[in-house]
Amino acid sequence: MEPDRQKFLAYLAGQGLKSTRQRDIIFDAFRSDGSHVSTEDLYLKIRRDHPGIGYATVHRTLKLFTECGLAEERHFGDGQVRYEWVAGKEHHDHLVCVRCGAVSEFEDEDIEALQQRIARRYGFTMTSHRHELYGVCSSCGGED
Amino acid sequence: MEPDRQKFLAYLAGQGLKSTRQRDIIFDAFRSDGSHVSTEDLYLKIRRDHPGIGYATVHRTLKLFTECGLAEERHFGDGQVRYEWVAGKEHHDHLVCVRCGAVSEFEDEDIEALQQRIARRYGFTMTSHRHELYGVCSSCGGED
DNA sequence: TTTAAATTGATATCCGTTTTCACTTTTGGA
DNA sequence: TCCAAAAGTGAAAACGGATATCAATTTAAA
Ligand SMILES: [Mn+2]
Ligand SMILES: [Mn+2]
Ligand SMILES: [Zn+2]
Ligand SMILES: [Zn+2]
Numbered sequence A, B: 001m002e003p004d005r006q007k008f009l010a011y012l013a014g015q016g017l018k019s020t021r022q023r024d025i026i027f028d029a030f031r032s033d034g035s036h037v038s039t040e041d042l043y044l045k046i047r048r049d050h051p052g053i054g055y056a057t058v059h060r061t062l063k064l065f066t067e068c069g070l071a072e073e074r075h076f077g078d079g080q081v082r083y084e085w086v087a088g089k090e091h092h093d094h095l096v097c098v099r100c101g102a103v104s105e106f107e108d109e110d111i112e113a114l115q116q117r118i119a120r121r122y123g124f125t126m127t128s129h130r131h132e133l134y135g136v137c138s139s140c141g142g143e144d
Numbered sequence C: 001t002t003t004a005a006a007t008t009g010a011t012a013t014c015c016g017t018t019t020t021c022a023c024t025t026t027t028g029g030a
Numbered sequence D: 001t002c003c004a005a006a007a008g009t010g011a012a013a014a015c016g017g018a019t020a021t022c023a024a025t026t027t028a029a030a
Helices: A003-015 A021-032 A041-051 A055-067 A109-121 B003-014 B021-032 B039-049 B055-069 B109-121
Strands: A071-074 A081-085 A093-097 A102-108 A125-137 B071-075 B080-084 B093-097 B105-108 B125-136
Touching: A003 A021, A003 A055, A003 B003, A021 A081, A041 A055, A041 A081, A055 A071, A055 A081, A071 B039, A081 B105, A109 A125, A109 B109, A109 B125, B003 B021, B003 B055, B021 B039, B021 B080, B021 B105, B039 B055, B039 B080, B055 B071, B055 B080, B109 B125
Parallel strands: A093 A125, B093 B125
Antiparallel strands: A071 A081, A093 A102, A125 B125, B071 B080, B093 B105
């Protein structure tokens, strides 16, 4: 079995939670399209093939993915939480197009190191960070 | 007259808006304590001396300050918008203590330059960015 | 199979933000 | 100074995404 699914099932078992048909469906749907989707996004996508699955269940299941480390929440300032499948991905930060909403990813170890140095200078034990660049992407015409 | 107030009055005039007693009061209160306050924070503070001023007016006036560039919105992930008086301050980013909520400020021109380089590499016209370090501040005991 | 515990999905509730609207205030011209 | 048009105010309602509720259903261990 794939290690991601394994991890999810292990988390459920460890918490005394149950494996269900809905959770399997949501797992598959999210894993195959887990790039910065909102609960609404994923709910609407799933509903096409599985009309019975409720919004609340999608919401709760995304929280479960987050709790067990398979997913992370993203907040890009448009007032809704987005979720990203992070299993097997390196840490990265984001560029967000303010015109079309496209999200790109970047990683820069120099910045990461500088951040750590700043935290240390402030006697700060850094547990996480958020770094987002907002602007106009190339296909939205950064030239005009 | 102070240039900040001047700027505000000029903005109002330019937009066909009016100068009011309430806006003056909110201007003074916010300018003298405009460090990452929520609308609620400022409303409660103002209400002590001016019980007649409504939450909606505080909200609308903070938006005006933001529109004219005297203030900026901050989103530190606790679900409420905070406002900061930025007139006369240099650009900076933030360290946020996840335990006590304290906010410190930092600026690092190396990071700023690296950011610009990344944006350029992606053909991205960067208009703003958000960079926050989350963790435990020194007085909350990063040692335990 | 039995049964206790967890899950589900429709719906209600929460809570910060924003809008509404009847009344008041500002402001520029008469 | 007075007037009228336009904007502002504050209490309350509406909004919207996230979360909680609860009766019915499903899971899984015995
Ligand atoms: Mn990402
Ligand atoms: Mn600041
Ligand atoms: Zn774009
Ligand atoms: Zn602290």
